[in-house]
Every structure is written in C-alpha cells, then in structure tokens.
Amino acid sequence: MTLAMMGGTARASGGARGSTAGAGSVGLRAGVLFLTALLTGCIGDQTGATLQPAVVAVPAEAPRVIGRDRTNADADHAKLVASFGGEYRWPAALKLLTDVTDRLVRATDRPEEAYAVTLLDSPVINAFALPNGRLYVTRGLLALASDTSEIAAVLAHEIAHVTLRHATARTELALRSQLVSRVVADVLNDPVTGAQLQNQSKFTLARFSRDQELEADGIGVKTLARAGYDAFGAGRFLRALSRSTGLKAGTGQGGEADMLATHPGTQERITLVTRAARLIGAPGLGVDERARYLAAIDGIAYGDNPGDGAVRGHRFLHPGLGIAFEVPDGFTIENTRSAVLGTTPEGSRRLLFDQVENAAGQGLDAVLKATWNDALEAGSLESRTIGGHPAVTALSRGKDWTFRLAAIRVGDATFRMIMAAKGATDxxxxxxxxxxxxxxxxxxxxxxxxxxxxxxxxxxAADTVDSLTHRMVVPDRAGERFLVLNGLERGAALRSGQGYKLIVE
Known part of the structure; x- marks a missing residue:
C-alpha cells in the first residue's frame, strides 16, 4: 500500500486514509506521517519525517553566519534542539565528545575551524552537522557505540561534511534543478517536460547526496587515523548500526537504505570504510580508548523518557496520558513522539495507538469516521465497553490490508487503536x-x-553472555540487545575485567 501526503491528509491506494493526532496530543499532520510509517512498514528511529536511522544526515542550512545573522542561527539551533527533546546534561560524555572533536579538527586540512558539540536528549541513533560548525549527537548513538574510536569515526564523518561544504553544494544543486524545471514549465509553457525534469532532479540530488556520504566516509577514516584513533572504528560502528536497525525491524539482520535514500546502503559503507582503513594499516595501530568511553557514558539514560511512555515487561504505560495496555504476543513496539507503532517480525501485522482530537459532544462513531477517511465496512460499527470505558469498533478492508479500528474514550481523552493484517485475514x-x-x-x-x-x-572470571544478559531489563530479545550494544558476535566469550554495557532500571 502506498500513501502520499496531499494537503495535510494521507491518500491511500486501495487502503486507509486518515489524519491523526499523536499519542502526546501532537498535531494532525504528525499523526499522518506515523500512519504512513505504519502502513508501509518503514518503522525506524523517528526524527520527524525521517523513517530510517540516519547517523550522518546533514540538513541543507545557510552558510556560516556572523554578526547580526547569528541571532537567526541561534534561534534555529534552539528549535532543532527542542525537536530532539532538548539538551541532555551529562558532563562526562559532553567533555569526551568535545575533546575528541578538538583532536579530530587538528588532524583535518582545516585545523583553524571552530566546532561546538551538542548532546541531544533523544533515544534515536543520530548525529548530524550544520555548515556553521555545530555538531549534534544523540544519547541513543552514545549508547550504541562501544569505544572512543567509534564515536570519533561518527564525528570525523560529520566534520568532513562541514569542511567539504556539502550542505551548501547540495542546496545550490537543488535550487538550480528547481529553476530549470520552472523555466521549462512556466516560461517555455511545457509543464510535462518540466515535471519530467523535476523528477530527474530528485534522482540526481539523491545520487549527489549519496556520493557526498561516501566521500565523507573516506575523508573521515583518514582523519580518524591522523588523529591517532583506530581507523577500523568506523566499520565497527556501522556494523553496530546495521545490527541495531535489523533488531528494531525484528529481523536480526542488518538494515539497508532505499536506493533513493540520502544515505547509501550500510553494507556498501562498511565495505568502503574497511577498505580505506586497510590502506592505512592493520587493525590495532590506533587507539580505541574503550575504558575511557565506557566510563564517560556509564549511567546515561537509555530508550524513551518514561514521561513519554515506556514498555515494562509486556506492558506499555504512558504516565502523561494515564493509560496502559498489554503488548500483543509477537509484536515489537516503538514509542514515537506522536504514536505507538508495532509490527511482527515478518511484517504481516501492524498496530497503531494514538490520541485523537474530537469536537465537544462528538460521538465515538463520528470520531472514527472522521479520522479514517477510507470506507468502513457496512454494519461493522459496534458500540462496546472496553475496560469500563465507552468505545466504538469497526472493520475496514483495503486492497492489501484488513484493518480493525477502535475509538475509546477515557475521561476527557479519546484514543484510537488500529490493528492491520496483510491480506484478507481479519x-x-x-x-x-x-x-x-x-x-x-x-x-x-x-x-x-x-x-x-x-x-x-x-x-x-565466571561471567558469560547469558549471565550478564539475565541482568538486563528490556522488553524483548535481551541476548541480542546485549550483543549489539557491546559489539559482540554470537558465541563470543567475555574478557574477565573488561567493561560491558547493561540496560538496567
């Protein structure tokens, strides 16, 4: 099923269409994006409309600013930080990031450049850079990395984007492509060719961005080695990212990017950075500073902020909304800022839970119809009581999916619960x-x-992967999560006296 944004609602081919409010009373448009994710299966680390974990996304911002324009830059910085949950206050980790950045910059071709690092309070695995020298790293990325050389590899990649002026070049290419399309469509009165050129420019821009990522990877590995870090740290982190993506998708395998994605496939990047590291020398030539890194992140928050909802065992609780529900058997769920999304490992079933807005006095059947613009099956609307609360349920059948929907009123709030099954199975x-x-x-x-x-x-001396895994407090697949968090393969033996990461309360 394919959905596309059209005027603030989602239109579906043979399936669901709707606009929603989020689980945290977020606006209608945000809910549509998450419903799109639910139906297409693109459920990943959410950063606005980004549906795949992006370690190195570089927004096309304005060039470096000075003087009066700095006010706008500071305002943009504040908005960006707020969109990622604010700054995360962890002095030891921030000091390490700053020290690593300074060391890397001295090893670049532009050692005079100034950079500032911000640690973001977000569980998503993400890092990015702005052309004005601001670097951003989420606590989710810190939790995934296993040593200083890995986090240095991420920062070196981001610094490469800035020194290579990638964002500015991408903006110029996009503006040039738009101008050509408009001239052909409007001035030469040839809208068909103009539309074709616009579509071609999207492919060109995507390929250009992908080439920039690979270029930044290559430069980043060289900078990493010049700074004295283990050049193979880049490959290790990308493998951890791939495994984390697969774990989130429920496959246990590495995830790959779509061919039109800004970022090349993870395996392609691993091959490139490993080849670049081998050209520099053998593993072990640079330092990884594992002990220092683990000491800096010991105690940092992991996963969602409980105030935004959290999974404990097989139960999802949301303190702000004052509700809880059991996670269905076989589902892995993800709590985003606008909705709770869930999927089974093979992707044949999905679920969505969110809060919807409704007018005063509006009945639950009207709420369900208003937030689900596709046809509800005739006679399927049923008034029920769920957990002592009034509710209305319905059935909707699309071309490729079958949906069960419910609108439930708890106090003054109205929640929506949707479960989708691929095919005709109800x-x-x-x-x-x-x-x-x-x-x-x-x-x-x-x-x-x-x-x-x-x-x-x-x-x-007596510890094993199993013995440490049993100390983990996670909703599912504790053993796999332990291996991914610590960069270990199946069957690996632990080293006595070495530090390992656990997820605890």
Missing part, C-alpha cells in the same frame, strides 16, 4: 485481546516508573 481475535487490555493507571504506578539507563559492569 485480525479480530488479537485486536479484541489488545483493546480489552487498555486501562487507566493511577498516579502511584506512574510515579514508580523509572527511566532505563546504561550500566557498565566489569566481567568476572
């Missing part, structure tokens, strides 16, 4: 179990909810 039984698990939770339970954090422990 997911009614699983849907009923899921919706009937929804319940209001009291202040005592929500106040007892504590954030998860990274704890670094030293492995004892």
């Amino acid at each position: 997911p009614e039984a699983a849907f009923r179990r899921w919706t009937e698990s929804l319940q209001a939770v009291g202040a005592a339970e929500t106040q007892a909810l504590r954030p998860l954090r990274i704890q670094v422990v030293q492995a004892g």
Whole structure:
C-alpha cells in the first residue's frame, strides 16, 4: 500500500486514509506521517519525517553566519534542539565528545575551524552537522557505540561534511534543478517536460547526496587515523548500526537504505570504510580508548523518557496520558513522539495507538469516521465497553490490508487503536485481546516508573553472555540487545575485567 501526503491528509491506494493526532496530543499532520510509517512498514528511529536511522544526515542550512545573522542561527539551533527533546546534561560524555572533536579538527586540512558539540536528549541513533560548525549527537548513538574510536569515526564523518561544504553544494544543486524545471514549465509553457525534469532532479540530488556520504566516509577514516584513533572504528560502528536497525525491524539482520535514500546502503559503507582503513594499516595501530568511553557514558539514560511512555515487561504505560495496555504476543513496539507503532517480525501485522482530537459532544462513531477517511465496512460499527470505558469498533478492508479500528474514550481523552493484517485475514481475535487490555493507571504506578539507563559492569572470571544478559531489563530479545550494544558476535566469550554495557532500571 502506498500513501502520499496531499494537503495535510494521507491518500491511500486501495487502503486507509486518515489524519491523526499523536499519542502526546501532537498535531494532525504528525499523526499522518506515523500512519504512513505504519502502513508501509518503514518503522525506524523517528526524527520527524525521517523513517530510517540516519547517523550522518546533514540538513541543507545557510552558510556560516556572523554578526547580526547569528541571532537567526541561534534561534534555529534552539528549535532543532527542542525537536530532539532538548539538551541532555551529562558532563562526562559532553567533555569526551568535545575533546575528541578538538583532536579530530587538528588532524583535518582545516585545523583553524571552530566546532561546538551538542548532546541531544533523544533515544534515536543520530548525529548530524550544520555548515556553521555545530555538531549534534544523540544519547541513543552514545549508547550504541562501544569505544572512543567509534564515536570519533561518527564525528570525523560529520566534520568532513562541514569542511567539504556539502550542505551548501547540495542546496545550490537543488535550487538550480528547481529553476530549470520552472523555466521549462512556466516560461517555455511545457509543464510535462518540466515535471519530467523535476523528477530527474530528485534522482540526481539523491545520487549527489549519496556520493557526498561516501566521500565523507573516506575523508573521515583518514582523519580518524591522523588523529591517532583506530581507523577500523568506523566499520565497527556501522556494523553496530546495521545490527541495531535489523533488531528494531525484528529481523536480526542488518538494515539497508532505499536506493533513493540520502544515505547509501550500510553494507556498501562498511565495505568502503574497511577498505580505506586497510590502506592505512592493520587493525590495532590506533587507539580505541574503550575504558575511557565506557566510563564517560556509564549511567546515561537509555530508550524513551518514561514521561513519554515506556514498555515494562509486556506492558506499555504512558504516565502523561494515564493509560496502559498489554503488548500483543509477537509484536515489537516503538514509542514515537506522536504514536505507538508495532509490527511482527515478518511484517504481516501492524498496530497503531494514538490520541485523537474530537469536537465537544462528538460521538465515538463520528470520531472514527472522521479520522479514517477510507470506507468502513457496512454494519461493522459496534458500540462496546472496553475496560469500563465507552468505545466504538469497526472493520475496514483495503486492497492489501484488513484493518480493525477502535475509538475509546477515557475521561476527557479519546484514543484510537488500529490493528492491520496483510491480506484478507481479519485480525479480530488479537485486536479484541489488545483493546480489552487498555486501562487507566493511577498516579502511584506512574510515579514508580523509572527511566532505563546504561550500566557498565566489569566481567568476572565466571561471567558469560547469558549471565550478564539475565541482568538486563528490556522488553524483548535481551541476548541480542546485549550483543549489539557491546559489539559482540554470537558465541563470543567475555574478557574477565573488561567493561560491558547493561540496560538496567
């Protein structure tokens, strides 16, 4: 099923269309983006409209600013930081990032450049740079990296984007392509050719951006080695990213980018950076400073902020909304800022939970119809009581998916629960179990909810992967998560006295 944004709503071919508000009472347009993700299966680390974890995205911003324009730059910085949950205050990690950045800059061809690092309070795995020398790293990325050389590889890549002036070049190319398309369409009165040129420019820009990523990878590895770090740290981090993407998708395998994505496929990048590192020398020539890195991130928050909702065991709780529900068997869920999304490993079933806005006095059947613009099957609307709360459920059949929907009123809030099954199979039984698990939770339970954090422990002589995994507090696949977090392969033996990351409360 393909969805495309049209005037603030989502239009579907043979399937669902709707506009939603988010689980945190976010606007209607944001909900549409997440419903698009639900139906297409592009469920990844969410950063606005970005549906795939992007370690090195570089927005096309204005060039470096001075004087009066700095006010605008500072305002843009504040907005960007706010969109990622604000700054994350962890002095030890920020000092390490700043020290590594200074060391890398001295090893570049532009050692006079000035950079400032901001640590973002976001669980997504992300880092990016602005042309004015601002670098951003999320705490989610810090949790994934295993040593200083890996985080240095990410920063070296971002610095390469700035020194190579990639954002400015990409902006100029985009503007030039738009101008040519408009001249052909408007001035030469040939809208068909203009549209064709515009589509071609999208492919050109995507290919240009991908080439920039590969160029930044190559320059980044060289900078990494010049600064004295292990040049193979870039490949290790990209492998961890690939495994993390696969773990989130429920496959356990590495994820790949779409051919039109800004970033090349992860495997392609791993091959490039590994080849570049081998040209420099053998593994072990540079330092990885693993102990220093682990000491700097010991205790940082992991995953979602509990105030925005969290999974504990097989239960999802949202303190702000005052609700909880059981995660259906076989589903892996992800709590985004606008909705809760879920999928089964093979992708044949999906779910969405969000909060919807409704007019005063509007009935639940009207709410369901208003937020789901595709046809509801005749006679399927049913008034029910779910967890002591009034609710309306319905069935909708698309070309490729079958949907069960519910609108439930808890106090003054209205929530929507949607389960989709690929094909003609009706997911009614699983849907009923899921919706009937929804319940209001009291202040005592929500106040007892504590954030998860990274704890670094030293492995004892008798410790194994299994023994440390049993100490992890995660909703599912603790063993796989332990291996990915610590850069270990299946069957790996632990080194006595070495530090390893655990996820604990």
